Amino acid sequence: MNDASTEQPIIICEDVHKWFGHFHALRGINMTVNKGEVIVIFGPSGSGKSTFIRTLNRLEEHQRGRIIVDGTELTHDVRNIEKVRMETGMVFQQFNLFPHLTVMQNITLAPIRVRKWPVAKAEEVAMQLLERVGIPEQAHKYPGQLSGGQQQRVAIARALAMQPKIMLFDEPTSALDPEMIKEVLDVMIELARSGMTMLVVTHEMGFAKSVADRMYFFDEGVVVESGTPDEIFTKPQHDRTKLFLSQILTH
Amino acid sequence: MTTLSEEIVRPPEPPGLLRWMRENLFNSWFNALLTVFSLALIYAFLSLIIRWVFFQADWRPVAEFPLLFMVGQYPRNLLWRVALSLGVVSFLMGVSWGAWGKLIQSFAITMGAMMAAVALIPFPIRDLSIGLRGFMLTAVALIFAGFYIARRWRVVGKWLLLAWTITSVLVVLVILPGLENSTFLTHVPTTLWGGLLVTVILAVGGIVLSFPIGVLLALGRRSSLPVVKGFSIVFIEVIRGVPLITILFMFSLILQVFLPVGSRFDRLLRALIGITIFSAAYMAENVRGGLQAIPLGQIEAAKALGMNGFQINLFIVLPQALRMVIPTIVGQFISLFKDTTLVIILGINELLGIGRAVIQASPEYVRLQLEVYLFIALIFWVFSYAMSYSSQQLERALGVGER
Numbered sequence: 001m002n003d004a005s006t007e008q009p010i011i012i013c014e015d016v017h018k019w020f021g022h023f024h025a026l027r028g029i030n031m032t033v034n035k036g037e038v039i040v041i042f043g044p045s046g047s048g049k050s051t052f053i054r055t056l057n058r059l060e061e062h063q064r065g066r067i068i069v070d071g072t073e074l075t076h077d078v079r080n081i082e083k084v085r086m087e088t089g090m091v092f093q094q095f096n097l098f099p100h101l102t103v104m105q106n107i108t109l110a111p112i113r114v115r116k117w118p119v120a121k122a123e124e125v126a127m128q129l130l131e132r133v134g135i136p137e138q139a140h141k142y143p144g145q146l147s148g149g150q151q152q153r154v155a156i157a158r159a160l161a162m163q164p165k166i167m168l169f170d171e172p173t174s175a176l177d178p179e180m181i182k183e184v185l186d187v188m189i190e191l192a193r194s195g196m197t198m199l200v201v202t203h204e205m206g207f208a209k210s211v212a213d214r215m216y217f218f219d220e221g222v223v224v225e226s227g228t229p230d231e232i233f234t235k236p237q238h239d240r241t242k243l244f245l246s247q248i249l250t251h
Numbered sequence: 252m253t254t255l256s257e258e259i260v261r262p263p264e265p266p267g268l269l270r271w272m273r274e275n276l277f278n279s280w281f282n283a284l285l286t287v288f289s290l291a292l293i294y295a296f297l298s299l300i301i302r303w304v305f306f307q308a309d310w311r312p313v314a315e316f317p318l319l320f321m322v323g324q325y326p327r328n329l330l331w332r333v334a335l336s337l338g339v340v341s342f343l344m345g346v347s348w349g350a351w352g353k354l355i356q357s358f359a360i361t362m363g364a365m366m367a368a369v370a371l372i373p374f375p376i377r378d379l380s381i382g383l384r385g386f387m388l389t390a391v392a393l394i395f396a397g398f399y400i401a402r403r404w405r406v407v408g409k410w411l412l413l414a415w416t417i418t419s420v421l422v423v424l425v426i427l428p429g430l431e432n433s434t435f436l437t438h439v440p441t442t443l444w445g446g447l448l449v450t451v452i453l454a455v456g457g458i459v460l461s462f463p464i465g466v467l468l469a470l471g472r473r474s475s476l477p478v479v480k481g482f483s484i485v486f487i488e489v490i491r492g493v494p495l496i497t498i499l500f501m502f503s504l505i506l507q508v509f510l511p512v513g514s515r516f517d518r519l520l521r522a523l524i525g526i527t528i529f530s531a532a533y534m535a536e537n538v539r540g541g542l543q544a545i546p547l548g549q550i551e552a553a554k555a556l557g558m559n560g561f562q563i564n565l566f567i568v569l570p571q572a573l574r575m576v577i578p579t580i581v582g583q584f585i586s587l588f589k590d591t592t593l594v595i596i597l598g599i600n601e602l603l604g605i606g607r608a609v610i611q612a613s614p615e616y617v618r619l620q621l622e623v624y625l626f627i628a629l630i631f632w633v634f635s636y637a638m639s640y641s642s643q644q645l646e647r648a649l650g651v652g653e654r
Contacts (some may be wrong), residue, residue, distance in 0.1 A: 053542070078559075082559060084553060085556070085557040088555070089555070090552075092548060092551070092552060096549060096551065097552075097573075098549065100574065110556035110557060114556065114557045114558055117467060124410065160555070161603060162557065
């Protein structure tokens with residue numbers, strides 16, 4: 001949680017638009033994220049928050065505006081895209097672990113093949129990361145043998161193994177049973193406190209309160225409101241924000 | 252609840268044989284009657300079959316020319332070259348069994364059992380000299396020697412694959428056909444090859460060559476490059492729309508028309524190419540079925556890690572897709588193996604062709620064609636079942652960790 005005044009923008013989005021066919025999913029998103037900031041993005045389903053976070057590593061293509069990640073602008077240039085993806089880790093709602101590979105192989109595959117690390121180094125780093133997410137004993141199991149929470153922690157370790165500068169989380173706890181949400185959030189909180197730049201799409205408001213620097217409320221493809229967690233929770237400016245917060249906080 | 256008794260905790264014991272019979276076969280007077288009736292029927296059939304096989308059938312057409320069925324007209328004084336090939340392949344089979352375990356086990360055992368059976372046939376056969384029987388047993392020993400070596404020393408799969416490749420190329424292109432103008436390895440034209448030798452070369456060659464081509468075509472059909480995609484679609488749809496027998500004919504004729512006058516294009520090679528492209532088109536569609544079953548999230552996760560398209564296919568998509576379609580692919584291999592009999596129309600005497608030649612050789616044997624065809628059917632069945640069995644082993648071996 002660096003002070004935002006250090007002002008080192010690592011992600012710059014200017015007027016980002018995205019259409020799916022005729023559906024206008026993103027309608028001019030502007031966002032600047034500084035190094036070490038933790039951003040929480042929330043909003044009703046269909047509001048474009050997942051689509052937005054997926055444009056940041058080009059899993060979705062934006063059709064207007066500019067996205068610059070770590071000094072590299074995302075265009076049709078494949079080399080730029082691969083460069084950005086190497087610096088950006090992503091964690092998915094459905095984990096997306098590779099079921100035919102062991103936990104260890106899941107984590108070391110990209111470092112060995114993309115970063116060209118020697119196997120020994122990749123495995124050493126993988127073991128450290130598994131310690132960090134609390135499941136070193138699962139290294140040689142297959143994803144199908146783990147619980148949902150364990151799988152998501154492996155997915156976080158897999159993304160971290162590429163030593164990214166930015167971590168994107170797309171609803172990381174939405175597919176988990178309630179008793180497993182905490183173990184994943186604990187890992188994410190530890191990661192946030194270690195100074196990682198994070199963009200997190202989530203409805204876990206407890207997580208937002210404890211580690212977010214800023215929050216963005218998305219609705220119908222636009223940013224309705226943004227601010228510090230304190231501003232958002234105590235004095236939201238817009239009726240839509242108030243309504244949505246009241247809906248997700250009452251239960 | 253501290254008083255859960257042993258009986259409740261333990262799963263029920265499986266019933267004994269007598270109890271099982273009483274519960275399943277004789278639980279009512281009607282079932283008992285059916286059981287007795289069925290047993291009588293089975294006994295009648297079995298005794299008929301056994302009596303026919305051992306006492307009534309006349310196996311002379313098979314027993315008199317076992318070499319003809321195995322290698323066709325391959326010159327008998329040069330048989331050592333076939334033997335050498337068989338020996339090397341047996342040894343590699345043994346090494347692969349030791350290194351790759353159950354995947355190869357059924358093939359190695361089938362091969363060893365067939366050779367041992369031939370060597371130990373308990374009555375004299377003119378073709379089957381003591382030397383030949385001895386060699387067959389040596390080849391069986393080579394399988395076990397290879398197995399032992401692979402178990403004793405770690406054999407790296409990569410080198411083993413390389414050894415297989417080099418051996419196959421040497422056997423098919425040098426040892427068996429020999430070299431033009433050579434006195435040591437005199438040339439043996441493929442027109443003299445025949446029998447099981449040709450069947451196995453066509454089947455193994457077709458399988459090994461059509462598999463990678465099929466995978467590339469399947470990937471090509473999903474490619475975003477219009478030329479690659481277009482070529483794949485046209486190739487697959489054209490080949491799949493034509494019967495194999497037509498392809499074999501076309502290949503025979505077209506190649507003769509287009510090749511410069513006087514150049515000869517080996518007949519066996521033409522057949523192999525025809526079988527390969529036919530099988531590749533079907534392979535492509537089978538593999539594509541597997542590719543489509545891979546969830547998009549797998550590809551997105553790989554992309555997000557910075558992997559390029561080639562790496563994603565090689566490490567993420569293909570391993571999962573191919574595992575899913577193993578049963579279909581093996582089914583296709585089995586039908587390819589049996590389809591090799593169609594090359595008979597090009598005048599190539601593979602196993603079935605030899606059988607027909609033997610039957611037509613004398614009026615006496617025409618009466619005995621049932622025996623000949625049954626013998627050939629048995630050989631095909633043994634090989635096909637070995638393939639089917641190893642497919643099950645392969646699925647089990649690769650199923651680890653998947654629930």
